[in-house]
Amino acid sequence: MSTLREIGEHAALRKILPLLGTHPELRIGAGDDCAVCRLPGTGADQVFTTDPVIENIHFQSLENPMRIGHKAVGRVLSDIAAMGARPQWILVNVVAPPELEIHDLEKMYKGMMDLCNRFGASVIGGDLARGPALELHIFGTGLLPEKSALLRSGANEGDSILVTGPLGCSFESGKHLDFIPRVDEGCFLRESGLVNALMDISDGLATDLRHILQQSGVGAVLDGQAVPKAGTLKQALFDGEDFELLLTAPDPEELRFQWQEKFGTVLPVIGRVTAETGILRLDGQVLEAKAFEHFSPE
Amino acid sequence: MSTLREIGEHAALRKILPLLGTHPELRIGAGDDCAVCRLPGTGADQVFTTDPVIENIHFQSLENPMRIGHKAVGRVLSDIAAMGARPQWILVNVVAPPELEIHDLEKMYKGMMDLCNRFGASVIGGDLARGPALELHIFGTGLLPEKSALLRSGANEGDSILVTGPLGCSFESGKHLDFIPRVDEGCFLRESGLVNALMDISDGLATDLRHILQQSGVGAVLDGQAVPKAGTLKQALFDGEDFELLLTAPDPEELRFQWQEKFGTVLPVIGRVTAETGILRLDGQVLEAKAFEHFSPE
Structure with a gap:
């Protein structure tokens, strides 16, 4: 038996990735900046990625909420950019301690929306749940001409x-x-x-x-x-x-x-x-x- | 100024939802079980949803890891079912304390994969990060004939x-x-x-x-x-x-x-x-x- 601390994130992922299986419409699975999937009939492929930002790991507790939102979405748009794709849809799970000010939550969304708007992406869903630390989990999709993703x-x-x-x-x-x-x-x-x-x-x-x-x-x-x-x-x-x-x-x-x-x-x-x-x-x-x-x- | 504890999750969401904006290819935004988006040229619409499960809120710390994985994916597949759609792609963000046993992480993925396989869904990506409590954030998409989503x-x-x-x-x-x-x-x-x-x-x-x-x-x-x-x-x-x-x-x-x-x-x-x-x-x-x-x- 060994723990995440003992073997590290990358070794853990190497154990998990082989479990994931394949699909006829999946071009590129986990392991690149995004997964790439066929969109039959459209001439396009669709890319998918997720990224978390977590308090005291990716940002400090007292950081400006607009910058936290900006960073969270920025990381996902960067993954989409790294395939050569255009961003499309964004979903956001927020985990927050009950002490979070609503005003700060609104500023976080403002930071996310401003960056999405700049690149034509739209926030279309998500979830808000209670947890011990502030976290944003961003899910993003993008589009590009079929078979053109840069790997x-x-x-x-x-x-x-x-x-x-x-x-x-x-x-x-x-x-x-x-x-x-x-x-x-x-x-x-x-x-x-x-x-x-x-x-x-x-x-x-x-x-x-x-x-x-x-x-x-x-x-x-x-x-x-x-x-x-x-x-x-x-x-x-x-x-x-x-x-x-x-x-x-x-x-x-x-x-x-x-x-x-x-x-x-x-x-x-x-x-x-x-x-x-x-x-x-x-x-x-x-x-x-x-x-x-x-x-x-x- | 007020906090999440003071106004509650639903009131907080009512403040956030109006910030989200619209998009010509978005049929149904946040507020239903899934968002519904056009897929021009395919005759289909695509649905999107996310859901977190968090230690000591959605499951107990000592719960069987396969059941935690099953529940996490099951919630998202249930949202997709609630539109009348077929599940398609799943991405998974895991947040875990460093003490998590790799063996338990593998069992969690086994629980997720078994349920995905049953309904033709595929896990195609995600992330693994350090955090104070165990959390699974599941992002899922599904397909259905255009304009047929049940709202x-x-x-x-x-x-x-x-x-x-x-x-x-x-x-x-x-x-x-x-x-x-x-x-x-x-x-x-x-x-x-x-x-x-x-x-x-x-x-x-x-x-x-x-x-x-x-x-x-x-x-x-x-x-x-x-x-x-x-x-x-x-x-x-x-x-x-x-x-x-x-x-x-x-x-x-x-x-x-x-x-x-x-x-x-x-x-x-x-x-x-x-x-x-x-x-x-x-x-x-x-x-x-x-x-x-x-x-x-x-």
């Missing part, structure tokens, strides 16, 4: 690795609460036809790039100097909650040109996909795994 | 009121953990074309029937003797967590005949819809509102 498993040897913005210090700077999910960017990347693999960075560049490597059966070298940083290189690699998009592309110059035309910013190349399956190198040195483990002792 | 707002004066099974004592008997959601029955009721309003009973017959009355702009008289009971009449009216279906039908005899042919059981008539808007009578006497309020003091 973690699409990277090929020789692809360049790119990232949509600076990484690190998201907790210190408050970006983890205020970030704008890269929805327009994700759709642009899908429409460009120039991207092989895409995901969002929630656990840190080093950890999340490793997901692409594992699911694509490739390796990578990172150029430490080229990584756009909000602080140190270490912070850029490991802090997490950046909610930037991480991608691989076989023809980065064409993609970067189109990106600059569209968004007026630079899309930096930070490394290259190699044939060294599962090996991540930083400036030549092998970089060992270091994940944020929800259940491991601090 | 709380469909009851008409003169309709008979019927219920699919005995009510009350669900906590004492363990039915609240073991119930089989009325998915086949919900689809049959929709296909019959003989039902005006449908919902599932989670908060107790008296409370839930009141939702139909409010949303349909009608009243009702209940025949206490005709209500099928697992205990006393009071328990049948107020206990809740029965997860039977409550419906109104203009031609109950034809419906009861078809039901008996299909399921081999009796579908009892327990009352009649009246023109006394918002008034619920039991054997002639007005029955005052008494809802289970998550946040009100016990």
